[in-house]
Amino acid sequence: MAADASGAQVLAGTADIVQVARARRRVDWSGRLAHAILIVSVAVIAFPLYYALVISTQTLDQVMSLPPRLLPSTNAVHNYIDAWTRVGMGRLLLNSAIVALAVALGKIVISLLSAFAIAYFNFRGKQFVFWMIFVTLMLPIPVRIVSTYQVISVLGWVDTYWGLTVPLMASATGTFLFRQFFLTIPDSLAEAAQLDGAGPMRFLWSILLPLSRANIAALFVILFVYGWNEYLWPLMVTNSPNMRTAVIGIDSLVPRTSQLPEWNVTMAAAVMTLLPPVAVIVVMQRWFVRGLIETEK
């Protein structure tokens, strides 16, 4: 028996060694394959942006040359200045920044408050409020195109920052995210706060808010990108070129069939428009990944 057992152990041991050795060899190969595939994927994903950047540095002749030039040229400053002045890029980017920041911060504040109310209070009509917030999930902008415009014009909010931002500040995602998070916070914290004589607002400000920092950062990245890139809404509620945001404002720079194909200028404008949200994602990488997972729950 004892011999059998030890024999089995030895066998198992050798099996382990064989397996480890085999695994090592296999890991090496599959590891190389993995690196190769990921590097190719990254390159393929990066190519369009690289191409856009390269085109934005070329002269019109180079843009039109065949075979296409894949190397940067020297006309960058000229193209970027051209794009900047032709559509009033400064104003467009400012509008985009205002919209993105206002929507992100407004939404965070509004959903923090309502999530706090729902998680920490019992009040008449709570179920109804919760249900109402939930239903907004089913009413994205495209399902209320004409009527929303009418509401905005009744309020006199066409071509205003109010019209561009306030209607985008309510949504279920933020409220659900914070509510879910509040439910994981031990009750003892609120009890202790109450014993110490802290009121609800004090508790929200001094305890919940610091605890929610990571969630707030995560939501901020997602919402900033959302606000910056929203297209249909600003297209509907603005008429004056002064109030347009960058994503819709640069549309006039896209050469149509009969126009001079100044794609170098178009690409310069496109690069300026896409850089801020991409930069926010890259800089706030850690929270962004967290936000992606949390907001879709």
Add this chain to the structure above:
Amino acid sequence: MKRTVFRNRWLPYALVAPQVAITLVFFFWPAFDSLRLSLYRASPFGDRLIFIGLRNFERLASEAAYFRSVATSFVFSFCVTVVGLALALLLASLANAKIRGLTAYRSLLLWPYGIAPAIAGIVWLFIFHPSFGILPWLLSFVTTYQFNWFLKGWVAMVLIIVAAVWKQFGYNLAFYLAGLQAIEKSVLEAASVDGAGPIRRFFAITFPLLSPVTFFLFTLNMTFSFFETFGLIHAVTQGGPGDATSIMVYRAWKDGFDGLQLGFSAAQSVILMIVVITLTAFQFRYAEKKVTY
């Protein structure tokens, strides 16, 4: 439910007030107004509304162009979702190994999430450009077929599908990679010992175990391609050539804002509302229930 609750008569109402106000004014009011408007049409001078019952819906049901737009929407969304997910899953399974630098790869994959669909479309529009684009130029070595999306509807469709898939691709890949890393290696090893080959292992074990990720990405990509690609269409193809890329959201906007057919556009909004409700119901029916009342 929390046991500890604060007691206050008016504070909770004050706290939910901003959210409730915005929801009522900018979600419920326009939604009900869409329902109401869908039963009217604007008079020739646009000064008053004439009640016409379900005539707008009858018109939609009898219009071939509307059916084309519905078909276009579904073909587009389905292609973006299925092509995008299949490609991401294939590459993720091939790249599923314990390697160093996964976080770095994730960063390099995720940044296109920040690019607006419209901007992605503009960049791809140039890549597809019939005269100067690199793609038709490369294809001209293989075939004499003219890949001119200005003239050929299906090329325009491929263009917007590629742009949308590109924008979502890194995101899908990153989620699949994370999902694959979470699968217990011992299960796959056991199957391997039992003689299951890599393809068998993939379909018998990996794919079923990944189904929550697939489900999550499926709904997300469907919603994205159906409702968030308006900018892509508007900036790149404007529904054309003809109405080859005129998806439902684009049509509803065009009929409402360009054509000023308010009631007709509202009726299309109502149909879109039904699509969203179906998608949401699907999501909550098949996903584990994540929202508790």
